[in-house]
Amino acid sequence: MEKSPDPAPPLLEVRGISKSFGAVRALQEVDFTLRAGEIHALLGENGAGKSTLIKAITGVFPRDAGVIRISGEEVAPRSAKAALQAGIATVYQEVNLLPNLSVAQNLFLDRQPMRFGIVREGEMRRRAKMLLGGFGLDIDVSAPLGSYSVAVQHVTAIARAVDLSARVLILDEPTASLDRHEVEILFDIMRQLAGRGIGIVFVSHFLDQVYEISDRITVLRNGRLVGERETASLPRLELIRMMLGRELAETTSARAATAEHQAREVCASFEGYGKAGYVAPFNLELRHGEVVGLAGLLGSGRTETARLVFGAERADRGQAKVEGDPIRLLSPRDGVRHGFGYCPEERKTDGIVAELTVRENIVLALQAKRGLHRPLSRREQDEIAGRYVKMLDIRPPDPERPVGLLSGGNQQKVLLARWLATSPRLLVLDEPTRGIDVGAHAEIIRLIRELCDDGLALLVISSELDEIVTYSDRVVVLRDRAHVDELTGEAIDISNILAAIAADSAVVAHEGRA
Amino acid sequence: MTALLPRRGLAQILALIVILAVDRVVSPQFFDLRLQDGRLFGSLIDVLNRGTPVALLSLGMVLVIATRGIDLSVGAVMAISGAIAASLADSHGLPVVLAAALGAGLVCGLWNGFLVSVLGMQPIVATLILMVAGRGIAQLITEGRIVTFSSPDLVWLGNGSILGVPVPVAIALGMLILTGAVVRGSALGLLIEATGGNARASELAGVGTRAMILAVYVWCGVCAALAGVIAAADIMGADANNAGLWLELDAILAVVIGGTSLFGGRFSLVLAVLGALIIQTMNTGILLSGYPPEFNLLVKAVVVLTVLLLQSPKLSGFSGIMPPLRRAKA
Numbered sequence: 001m002e003k004s005p006d007p008a009p010p011l012l013e014v015r016g017i018s019k020s021f022g023a024v025r026a027l028q029e030v031d032f033t034l035r036a037g038e039i040h041a042l043l044g045e046n047g048a049g050k051s052t053l054i055k056a057i058t059g060v061f062p063r064d065a066g067v068i069r070i071s072g073e074e075v076a077p078r079s080a081k082a083a084l085q086a087g088i089a090t091v092y093q094e095v096n097l098l099p100n101l102s103v104a105q106n107l108f109l110d111r112q113p114m115r116f117g118i119v120r121e122g123e124m125r126r127r128a129k130m131l132l133g134g135f136g137l138d139i140d141v142s143a144p145l146g147s148y149s150v151a152v153q154h155v156t157a158i159a160r161a162v163d164l165s166a167r168v169l170i171l172d173e174p175t176a177s178l179d180r181h182e183v184e185i186l187f188d189i190m191r192q193l194a195g196r197g198i199g200i201v202f203v204s205h206f207l208d209q210v211y212e213i214s215d216r217i218t219v220l221r222n223g224r225l226v227g228e229r230e231t232a233s234l235p236r237l238e239l240i241r242m243m244l245g246r247e248l249a250e251t252t253s254a255r256a257a258t259a260e261h262q263a264r265e266v267c268a269s270f271e272g273y274g275k276a277g278y279v280a281p282f283n284l285e286l287r288h289g290e291v292v293g294l295a296g297l298l299g300s301g302r303t304e305t306a307r308l309v310f311g312a313e314r315a316d317r318g319q320a321k322v323e324g325d326p327i328r329l330l331s332p333r334d335g336v337r338h339g340f341g342y343c344p345e346e347r348k349t350d351g352i353v354a355e356l357t358v359r360e361n362i363v364l365a366l367q368a369k370r371g372l373h374r375p376l377s378r379r380e381q382d383e384i385a386g387r388y389v390k391m392l393d394i395r396p397p398d399p400e401r402p403v404g405l406l407s408g409g410n411q412q413k414v415l416l417a418r419w420l421a422t423s424p425r426l427l428v429l430d431e432p433t434r435g436i437d438v439g440a441h442a443e444i445i446r447l448i449r450e451l452c453d454d455g456l457a458l459l460v461i462s463s464e465l466d467e468i469v470t471y472s473d474r475v476v477v478l479r480d481r482a483h484v485d486e487l488t489g490e491a492i493d494i495s496n497i498l499a500a501i502a503a504d505s506a507v508v509a510h511e512g513r514a
Numbered sequence: 515m516t517a518l519l520p521r522r523g524l525a526q527i528l529a530l531i532v533i534l535a536v537d538r539v540v541s542p543q544f545f546d547l548r549l550q551d552g553r554l555f556g557s558l559i560d561v562l563n564r565g566t567p568v569a570l571l572s573l574g575m576v577l578v579i580a581t582r583g584i585d586l587s588v589g590a591v592m593a594i595s596g597a598i599a600a601s602l603a604d605s606h607g608l609p610v611v612l613a614a615a616l617g618a619g620l621v622c623g624l625w626n627g628f629l630v631s632v633l634g635m636q637p638i639v640a641t642l643i644l645m646v647a648g649r650g651i652a653q654l655i656t657e658g659r660i661v662t663f664s665s666p667d668l669v670w671l672g673n674g675s676i677l678g679v680p681v682p683v684a685i686a687l688g689m690l691i692l693t694g695a696v697v698r699g700s701a702l703g704l705l706i707e708a709t710g711g712n713a714r715a716s717e718l719a720g721v722g723t724r725a726m727i728l729a730v731y732v733w734c735g736v737c738a739a740l741a742g743v744i745a746a747a748d749i750m751g752a753d754a755n756n757a758g759l760w761l762e763l764d765a766i767l768a769v770v771i772g773g774t775s776l777f778g779g780r781f782s783l784v785l786a787v788l789g790a791l792i793i794q795t796m797n798t799g800i801l802l803s804g805y806p807p808e809f810n811l812l813v814k815a816v817v818v819l820t821v822l823l824l825q826s827p828k829l830s831g832f833s834g835i836m837p838p839l840r841r842a843k844a
């Protein structure tokens with residue numbers, strides 16, 4: 001790992017950094033190099049280790065191994081503040097500033113110009129105005145920051161970081177909530193800063209933006225470094241291949257028997273279903289034995305669709321039907337009564353009851369469905385819990401253990417067991433493999449396949465497109481809280497999904513689709 | 515604070531034994547029992563008898579706290595039901611008196627439950643309303659006087675005995691068995707623990723969390739009303755100003771001593787009642803020792819502090835996973 005220092009050492013050099021959370025190895029021996037004056041994109045799917053890398057560099061997490069050098073000098077920041085003093089500033093998607101204070105106060109928080117112990121408001125405003133002027137922003141700096149758009153807040157955060165003499169600027173998903181015009185403004189500022197010799201790390205899900213702005217790209221996958229390339233000499237297809245870790249040809253649907261599935265009976269259908277300000281009305285049919293994938297970026301309306309389908313959120317228009325009969329779907333109880341199940345994305349807050357045992361968590365939905373007056377006897381509970389602990393290989397295989405003490409993957413299996421115990425007709429799985437180690441990951445995908453072979457209808461949300469492509473019979477693509485496309489059979493592949501997600505920017509080839 | 519206790523409840527039983535032993539030291543006749551006029555007498559019986567109101571309150575309170583709520587109004591509900599019972603006692607039969615008093619408790623519970631589960635108010639604020647207003651209502655019923663009565667039926671409820679056991683004690687025992695049968699005999703216990711442990715997750719699993727919450731406040735109101743009737747029967751009168759005063763705090767303390775966390779989830783009816791007995795054993799011991807009763811409050815405060823310290827996450831590692839007192843003495 002130790003090399004002799006180059007004649008001109010890079011601005012930021014990360015070597016052999018590792019970090020584990022319990023059994024999950026979030027980062028393994030990752031290297032990263034940022035040169036002065038470059039814009040460097042850090043890419044990877046969800047869970048690839050991007051945020052962990054950033055947090056390890058900025059001292060938010062202690063790292064298990066590895067060195068960080070700035071201009072050849074080793075640094076070991078223990079907190080975000082220490083990282084800032086070392087010259088590394090981070091601007092997160094959710095800007096970490098104080099919306100109730102003025103723009104000027106935010107810019108000079110903790111270092112206000114003082115005279116005789118009194119803040120020099122006039123001086124502070126003048127300097128704030130000058131600072132933002134340098135970024136082409138002419139606004140009233142005495143107004144509260146919260147009264148400005150997210151874009152202005154981002155620029156303010158960047159201006160503050162740069163003014164704090166940051167030499168390395170990390171921008172984590174800065175464009176996620178910006179409109180096109182604001183993105184242009186941000187990119188101008190980024191180019192200007194790079195011109196001044198600042199190194200910028202750009203984390204984004206938007207590949208077209210990456211190609212537009214970045215000089216080089218580093219790709220992570222499953223906590224490992226895949227490679228570092230010049231943006232100009234990296235074809236888009238090759239980049240996707242690096243991110244997904246497999247040939248695109250392999251990731252076409254493994255379940256291609258489309259005609260057979262079309263013939264299956266409809267299990268549940270939703271016509272013109274939607275809620276104002278939540279998800280635009282959509283039509284969705286779910287058939288027995290069929291897996292429907294929901295694809296889209298974060299915030300595109302995937303989870304919102306899932307909650308409407310299950311009954312966790314009340315629709316204000318449209319009609320839901322089960323086996324052809326119209327139903328009322330006003331609460332999760334209604335959903336459960338009609339044989340629906342929902343494994344939410346936030347396992348800890350919305351899924352498990354941490355202090356109750358594995359057994360109690362597994363029987364919870366079944367008991368709620370049966371009602372108060374028909375309690376499951378302890379023997380029935382033991383039988384059900386024992387059966388699913390064995391079937392899903394829940395570890396440790398102790399039904400009396402509080403579920404909060406289990407690993408994420410096993411908690412997910414307990415939630416699956418909870419719903420399987422109710423013999424559902426439709427299961428909605430929101431990010432079933434999120435935050436789960438690789439072994440359990442494969443097992444859960446295997447389970448998904450087995451379940452639908454047993455005639456269950458499945459609606460699965462995943463940010464990992466290769467996963468969706470692998471198990472889905474149909475893929476519904478969402479964008480901006482609306483269902484924008486539906487892919488079936490041969491048309492299900494990653495490039496088509498990406499094309500549908502990015503349809504309006506029309507950057508990805510849009511071909512071979514029905 | 516070294517080894518994990520082998521079983522839930524051992525801490526409470528040990529605490530009770532220690533306090534009983536201390537009582538035996540300050541009052542050598544503490545364990546003496548004698549049968550007189552077909553009724554048992556003695557300090558132990560006295561502890562059970564005096565402990566009845568708080569034991570009844572704790573039966574309702576423990577369920578409320580298990581849902582992550584709290585009911586500050588139980589003392590005021592006692593005053594209301596006592597006032598109603600005393601006002602009706604000499605003009606109506608016992609069934610009517612009981613129906614009216616317990617009905618009032620049920621209405622009070624519905625009110626609290628409505629505020630918390632339907633309107634989504636914070637339990638401490640929601641029940642504070644009735645805590646304040648309830649005493650006013652009770653005073654309106656008694657028209658500001660101390661209402662006395664002589665109905666032998668109602669007096670028997672407070673002072674009679676069944677097979678040598680004081681009636682209040684028999685009622686409390688009956689209520690413990692009844693509540694236990696309802697809660698553990700049906701799925702209610704599991705669903706209440708799930709609701710208190712994680713209301714969002716329980717809701718998404720199809721549990722009717724609102725109905726659960728409404729039900730526990732109603733039961734809490736009924737238990738409080740019963741305690742109020744017994745307290746009134748005991749003194750053959752209703753004092754709207756002082757009946758049940760501060761007893762909500764004793765009830766909460768009993769529940770917490772019984773190992774049910776104020777953060778909701780796992781609960782134990784038996785241990786909550788045991789908590790009430792621990793408090794009463796302490797009270798009686800201090801009275802017997804000849805110290806002025808003011809010490810009572812100080813000793814209680816020390817006990818509360820100790821229990822809360824033992825429950826605090828900083829002192830006991832990972833909280834919220836296991837019932838606090840199981841590892842509290844660990």
